[in-house]
Amino acid sequence: MATLRVRVDGTLHALAFDPAAGASLRGILEPTDYRVRTACLGLGACGLCRIRVLRGDAGAVTAVERAQLDEVLLLDGIRLACQCHPMADLEVEVLSLAAPTNWRMPAGGLKGFGSLRWTPPLSGHHRGARPLGVAVDLGTSHISLAVLDLDSGRPLTLRFGPNPQRAHGADIMTRLVVAGGAGHAENLAALARGAIGEALGEIARSEGIDLARITRMTVVGNTAMLSLLANRNHQQLLEPRNWFAPVDCAPADTALWAQEWSLSPGVTIEVIPPLAGFVGSDLLAGLVAERMLERPAPCLLIDFGTNSEMALWTGKTLWVTATAGGPAFEASAGRDCIPAEAGAVYHVREGVGDALECDIVGTDEARGLCGSGLVDLLACLLRRGQINTIGRFADGSERFHFEANGRVLSLGWREIDALQRAKAAIGAGVAVLCECAGINPAELRHLLAAGLFGRHLDLKNAAQIGLLPALPAGRISLAGNTALAGACALLFAEGARQMLADARGCTRFVNLGNTAAFDAAFLDHLFLQPMSISS
Structure with a gap:
C-alpha cells in the first residue's frame, strides 16, 4: 500500500491506496470527501479535474494533458487527476473541489x-x-x-x-x-x-x-x-x-x-x-450475475442486507429464503456505528501490543464503525479473551474503547447484540435451508457472500464469530453487489433473461417463520463461535 496526501483548503489528509490496482488519481479521490470537479468520464475531455503535484511522481504528462494545459501550468505542477496514475507515495493539492453530494463512486x-x-x-x-x-x-x-x-x-x-x-x-x-x-x-x-x-x-x-x-x-x-x-x-x-x-x-x-x-x-x-x-x-439478479444455475452444486448465495436473502442451488432445485438481518449489516446500529461510507472503519486488526490498526473508507478521519469492521473487532477481542462467546466483556465493563487514527471510538453490548442476532438469523437460515435440501453445510462446493457488507468482509474473522461456515480455502468468495451486476446483465443479455426465467421455474420457498428447526438453530448460532458443521 502507498499513501496519498491530499491538501484541501490548507488542510492535509492522508489516504491509503494500492498502486497495483492502477487507479487514476481521480478514481482514488472519487469515494472520498476530496473529489475533484469533473464533467467527463475521466477521459480528460473536460480539463476540470486539476490538481497540483507537491511531492512525489504522478507519472509522465500525457498528450491529453498537453492539449488541455499550457506549458506554464505544467511547469507549476498542474496536472489532470484523471491522467495521473500514482505508483508510490504522493502529495497533491486539489485545485477544483467537487460540490458535496450523497452519490459517490464506490471504493474500487x-x-x-x-x-x-x-x-x-x-x-x-x-x-x-x-x-x-x-x-x-x-x-x-x-x-x-x-x-x-x-x-x-x-x-x-x-x-x-x-x-x-x-x-x-x-x-x-x-x-x-x-x-x-x-x-x-x-x-x-x-x-x-x-x-x-x-x-x-x-x-x-x-x-x-x-x-x-x-x-x-x-x-x-x-x-x-x-x-x-x-x-x-x-x-x-x-x-x-x-x-x-x-x-x-x-x-x-x-x-x-x-x-x-x-x-x-x-x-x-x-x-x-x-x-x-x-x-x-x-436475489434473482444476484443468481443471474453469478450464473448460479451453471455452477457445480451445491452452491449457496447469501445477499447480506437489512433484509438478508439466500439461495441454495442443488443442481435441480433452487431453495430460497429470507431472514431479518436488521441494520447491523448495512446501516449498522449503535452510538459509534455508521454505514460503510466515507469515514467508516471497515477493517480492524491486531497491532503492536494492545493497539488496533484500522482501515477507513475514503479518508484518514474515522467517523464510526461499519458492519465489516464490527465483525473484525469482535474477532480480535475474542482472540484476546476480552470478550466471551455470549457477547459480554470479560472484565464486566459496559463498553470497549479503542483508537482509530487518533479518534476514540467505543463498542457496547447493544451493538454486539445486534450483530449476534443478525448472524444468528443468517446461520439458522443456512442450517434450515441445507436441512430442507438434504445436504450438510460442509458439502457446499461454493458460498458467495454478496452485498455492500459482503464486499468488505474478512472471511476468517466471519468464520471465527460464526457468521459464515468454516469451509476450506477457495470455497467462499466475496461477490460484491451481485444484485446490481445482475440488473446490468438483464439490460443486454438474452441469456441472462433465460436464466432468470429458469430460476423462477425451479424455486422452492422455505418460510423460516413456519419451520420448527429455525428457533433452535437461531439460539445455537447466537454464540460468538464457529458454526458447527460436520464433513
Whole structure:
C-alpha cells in the first residue's frame, strides 16, 4: 500500500491506496470527501479535474494533458487527476473541489460492484450516439446505480448513496407500517424516486453523460422496496400469508418516472418482479450475475442486507429464503456505528501490543464503525479473551474503547447484540435451508457472500464469530453487489433473461417463520463461535 496526501483548503489528509490496482488519481479521490470537479468520464475531455503535484511522481504528462494545459501550468505542477496514475507515495493539492453530494463512486471504482459474467450479442451500427442503459439496485439502506454502454456491455460509471426512506425506519417492517398512514405511502415513493433522479442528475453533471441516450432501465430490489417505489400492494406484506406468495410491484405509469428523471419519453423502464413477499428480484439478479444455475452444486448465495436473502442451488432445485438481518449489516446500529461510507472503519486488526490498526473508507478521519469492521473487532477481542462467546466483556465493563487514527471510538453490548442476532438469523437460515435440501453445510462446493457488507468482509474473522461456515480455502468468495451486476446483465443479455426465467421455474420457498428447526438453530448460532458443521 502507498499513501496519498491530499491538501484541501490548507488542510492535509492522508489516504491509503494500492498502486497495483492502477487507479487514476481521480478514481482514488472519487469515494472520498476530496473529489475533484469533473464533467467527463475521466477521459480528460473536460480539463476540470486539476490538481497540483507537491511531492512525489504522478507519472509522465500525457498528450491529453498537453492539449488541455499550457506549458506554464505544467511547469507549476498542474496536472489532470484523471491522467495521473500514482505508483508510490504522493502529495497533491486539489485545485477544483467537487460540490458535496450523497452519490459517490464506490471504493474500487468500476470493479467495486461485482463481475459481469455476460456478454452482449453482436451490436448493431448506430448513426448517432450509442445507446445507454441504467441498472438500479434499490436497497433498504442504500441505492446503487450503474450506467452501461448497451452495445459493448461495458459499465461507464457507478454511484451509490443512502436511501432517504431510512428517515422513516431502518427496517422494512417499520416502513411498511409507516406507509399505511394517510399520504405516507406516496411520500415514501416520492423519496425513492427523488433519490434515483438525484443520482442520475449527479451522473449527468460529473460524467458529462446525456440522459437522453438512456434507452433502457432495470430496477431490482427486495419486495418491500419495489412495492413502496411503485406504491402498489405494500400493505399485503404486513400479512404473513403473503410473505411467500407473488406480489405485484409493477408501476402504473413509468412515463411519469421518465419525465421526472429527465429521460427521453421512449425509454423502457422495467421493475424486475420479485419472487415473493420477502424474496426480491435483487436475489434473482444476484443468481443471474453469478450464473448460479451453471455452477457445480451445491452452491449457496447469501445477499447480506437489512433484509438478508439466500439461495441454495442443488443442481435441480433452487431453495430460497429470507431472514431479518436488521441494520447491523448495512446501516449498522449503535452510538459509534455508521454505514460503510466515507469515514467508516471497515477493517480492524491486531497491532503492536494492545493497539488496533484500522482501515477507513475514503479518508484518514474515522467517523464510526461499519458492519465489516464490527465483525473484525469482535474477532480480535475474542482472540484476546476480552470478550466471551455470549457477547459480554470479560472484565464486566459496559463498553470497549479503542483508537482509530487518533479518534476514540467505543463498542457496547447493544451493538454486539445486534450483530449476534443478525448472524444468528443468517446461520439458522443456512442450517434450515441445507436441512430442507438434504445436504450438510460442509458439502457446499461454493458460498458467495454478496452485498455492500459482503464486499468488505474478512472471511476468517466471519468464520471465527460464526457468521459464515468454516469451509476450506477457495470455497467462499466475496461477490460484491451481485444484485446490481445482475440488473446490468438483464439490460443486454438474452441469456441472462433465460436464466432468470429458469430460476423462477425451479424455486422452492422455505418460510423460516413456519419451520420448527429455525428457533433452535437461531439460539445455537447466537454464540460468538464457529458454526458447527460436520464433513
